[in-house]
Amino acid sequence: MAVRVQREAFDVAEEIRLLTEGRTDVGGIVTFTGLVRGEAGGRALQTLTLEHYPGMTELELGRIDDEARERFGLTGSLVVHRFGELKPGDPIVLVITLSAHRRAAFEAAEFLMDYLKSRAPFWKKESFADGTETWVDERASDGAALARWTGASLTEK
Template identity: 75%
Template sequence: MAARVQREAFDVTAEVSALTAGRSDIGSVVTFTGLVRGEADGRALRSLTLEHYPDMTEAELLRIDAEARDRFGLLGSLVVHRYGEFEPGDAIVLVVTLSRHRHSAFEAAEFLMDYLKSRAPFWKKEAFADGSERWVDARESDGSALARWTASATQK
């Protein structure tokens, strides 16, 4: 279980190798990588800047990660989130989940992304090819995605 916040790029293959080295209990590894899209609302994006709240970010990512581990009985997990300025195509977030069987690894990866999007203290600012800039608005759908997990917890 680990969470990192960093400027540098990450290497998915190296991260997965490090998580699985010397283990024979893991049957499934799911990775999710989030990239910067080159357009927003039909406008060409020049760059994306990610601001975060140092210290709180790490703490919040670890809380989210621990919640996923408890809920899905994971054998391991990793969240890496980058901050700084990025160009279209850059990878900015990585989630890796490890479990005995695939179902919980898939579900946990989706859970981690939904939680991260609505809880981790990051803010995106878009700079467009025409020189204008704007802060990205929180999407209503991210809140609804989170509500899905909360509802399923209530039903248990």
């Protein structure tokens, strides 16, 4: 399974090196690194805290990673998602897709991110400088982005 859920930050260049070292079947690499934004709802964000159920989260992320590999014919992939307390500017998610040709790598990365934004089993709490906290709900735009991938996929189950 090419997924990790971890508290620590990740090194994008090192992750790419580990995925591609000694390989000649890779023609395209697409990476997406998500960062914690410094604002939410027009307010300055102090921290974003992510919670999850260990084991369940990795299993679900693994299912969608497997689907992406099969659907897009990937030669490799990696999803790293962080949890715990994060500050604005901190890296929160990394998606790397490898394929023989660029189009599959780009589409698979989009597919994975659309899934992660709307269906990954994380609970997010925003904390603001005034001491208020808010649990984050799914945005309608995230669900709409996921809808383009409908068909016989795990995202519908």
